[in-house]
Amino acid sequence: MGGKTCIRGMRVTVGMIVGQIGADHSEDLMADFQIEILTSSGISGVFDVKPYLSGSAFKELADEAYFRQVRPAHHGIMWPHEQDFSSDTIVWDILACDKASHP
Numbered sequence: 001m002g003g004k005t006c007i008r009g010m011r012v013t014v015g016m017i018v019g020q021i022g023a024d025h026s027e028d029l030m031a032d033f034q035i036e037i038l039t040s041s042g043i044s045g046v047f048d049v050k051p052y053l054s055g056s057a058f059k060e061l062a063d064e065a066y067f068r069q070v071r072p073a074h075h076g077i078m079w080p081h082e083q084d085f086s087s088d089t090i091v092w093d094i095l096a097c098d099k100a101s102h103p
Contacts (some may be wrong), residue, residue, distance in 0.1 A: 037094060
């Protein structure tokens with residue numbers, strides 16, 4: 001998908017999915033402030049936003065209704081008030097979590 005972030009299990013971009021899903025599906029997709037990711041390079045896993053919620057720039061994401069407004073950004077994801085995560089951060093967190101769970 002040209003380096004764009006995709007939802008795991010689907011070869012379509014986050015934007016194509018997030019813009020199309022209904023409320024009942026989005027709860028599964030983003031339960032507990034987590035987003036399941038599949039990159040175009042094949043890296044997949046769960047990106048956990050919870051550790052970032054205490055940072056001043058990300059406090060607004062703790063509001064579940066606002067959190068669900070996530071949209072794709074150029075090589076990452078973002079919210080309406082311009083909080084964002086780059087694909088580098090997302091992939092680094094996924095790989096770090098995989099290493100921690102599989103020593």
